Amino acid sequence: MAYFSYNEPVFRPPAEANSAIIQATLGCSWNRCAFCEMYTSKKFKIRRLDDLKPEIEELSRIYSGVKKIFLADGNAFVLSANILIPILAEINRQFGKIQRISSYALPKDILSKTDDELRELRVLGLKLLYVGIETGDDELLTLINKGETSSSTVEGILKAHNAGINTSIMIINGLGGKKYSNQHATNSAKVINTLNPKYLSTLTLSLPYGLNHFQNRFDGEYIPLSVVELFEELKTFISLTELNNVIYRSNHVSNSLILSGTLSKDKENLIHQIDNAIRITSRDVYPISPLML
Ligand code: SF4
Numbered sequence: 001m002a003y004f005s006y007n008e009p010v011f012r013p014p015a016e017a018n019s020a021i022i023q024a025t026l027g028c029s030w031n032r033c034a035f036c037e038m039y040t041s042k043k044f045k046i047r048r049l050d051d052l053k054p055e056i057e058e059l060s061r062i063y064s065g066v067k068k069i070f071l072a073d074g075n076a077f078v079l080s081a082n083i084l085i086p087i088l089a090e091i092n093r094q095f096g097k098i099q100r101i102s103s104y105a106l107p108k109d110i111l112s113k114t115d116d117e118l119r120e121l122r123v124l125g126l127k128l129l130y131v132g133i134e135t136g137d138d139e140l141l142t143l144i145n146k147g148e149t150s151s152s153t154v155e156g157i158l159k160a161h162n163a164g165i166n167t168s169i170m171i172i173n174g175l176g177g178k179k180y181s182n183q184h185a186t187n188s189a190k191v192i193n194t195l196n197p198k199y200l201s202t203l204t205l206s207l208p209y210g211l212n213h214f215q216n217r218f219d220g221e222y223i224p225l226s227v228v229e230l231f232e233e234l235k236t237f238i239s240l241t242e243l244n245n246v247i248y249r250s251n252h253v254s255n256s257l258i259l260s261g262t263l264s265k266d267k268e269n270l271i272h273q274i275d276n277a278i279r280i281t282s283r284d285v286y287p288i289s290p291l292m293l
Contacts, residue, residue, distance in 0.1 A: 004058045007073075011038055013130050013168065014251060015199075016070040016102065020063035020095070022056060023047060024087055028074025030106060033134070034144045034217035035175065037208050039074050046079065049086055060094040067099045069125075077105035077129060081117035088124035102128035107148050107156025118163035128198075129160055132170040136191030137183045140176045143220040150191050157195050168199035171237070173255075174230045175205050178223040181233045189240035199247045200263065202234060204254040227256060227281050235274045238267060256281075 007026050012019070027042035069091055071077070079087075088101060103126070110118070110129070133153045135141060141148055148156075157167050169192065176184040192200060207214045215222050225233065234250075234257075243263040248270070250259035257277045261270050 019068040019070040020066045023072045024076040029078045056094045069101045071103040076103040077109040100127045101125040105129040107153045110156040122164045130168045134172045137187035166198040169197045173204045174225045185236035201249045203252040206254045231278045
């Protein structure tokens with residue numbers, strides 16, 4: 001019997017908890033974002049289809065009847081359409097009827113593909129891309145070394161939407177600290193309003209290697225937010241959204257406040273919940289978020 005094991009660490013979005021995960025790439029092709037330590041232990045590598053085939057076959061047996069497939073690692077969508085199309089074809093051949101294939105992507109990974117290629121990938125089941133845009137603020141995008149601008153972000157994501165591929169967009173609460181908090185919230189809302197993605201989630205900045213390590217990598221003055229200030233920034237962001245039927249979740253392990261709803265239908269209710277959290281947490285003892293210590 002073949003032996004199958006993942007190249008650790010492996011990350012996946014919360015919504016892919018029941019998906020079969022196929023590591024089409026290892027690590028992240030960018031691997032330079034100031035706040036991200038997910039793949040710093042890995043060298044980026046594209047995996048060969050010949051190596052993937054036996055894994056896909058074995059996973060199709062282990063996960064018999066699974067409905068969703070997630071392509072890992074960091075931004076498997078960096079693969080060219082020429083490489084991705086045979087992988088998706090093999091997944092379809094081995095797994096049979098599946099509802100959705102998804103992957104993390106950077107806007108530049110979408111822009112590097114033609115409209116026809118995106119549509120072909122969509123036909124093969126690639127229906128959702130997770131894009132951590134982190135912020136819609138250009139200054140902050142530069143300070144965190146994201147390698148994207150608000151324009152490339154909007155252009156890339158709208159290109160995916162036009163090809164019928166949905167997106168799940170992530171914003172990081174507290175990313176710019178006190179100095180950039182307002183422009184982060186305001187410009188992120190502007191970008192999200194332009195995109196109107198199917199899914200939106202907010203995570204909270206967490207620093208596994210500590211504040212000093214992040215401050216050394218952040219190309220500006222980073223002053224951490226208190227828990228109350230994090231909630232206030234989130235409130236500003238949610239208040240400024242003008243969205244149509246966007247499923248919003250704040251259910252990542254990094255979040256102190258779990259929120260879920262549909263924007264804009266549940267906007268007032270979400271703001272009310274944040275206000276309550278601000279009121280209760282104002283009595284709290286944490287001068288800054290414990291995730292940033
Ligand atoms: S692109 Fe994503 S995975 Fe890669 S370094 Fe940036 S945040 Fe991390």
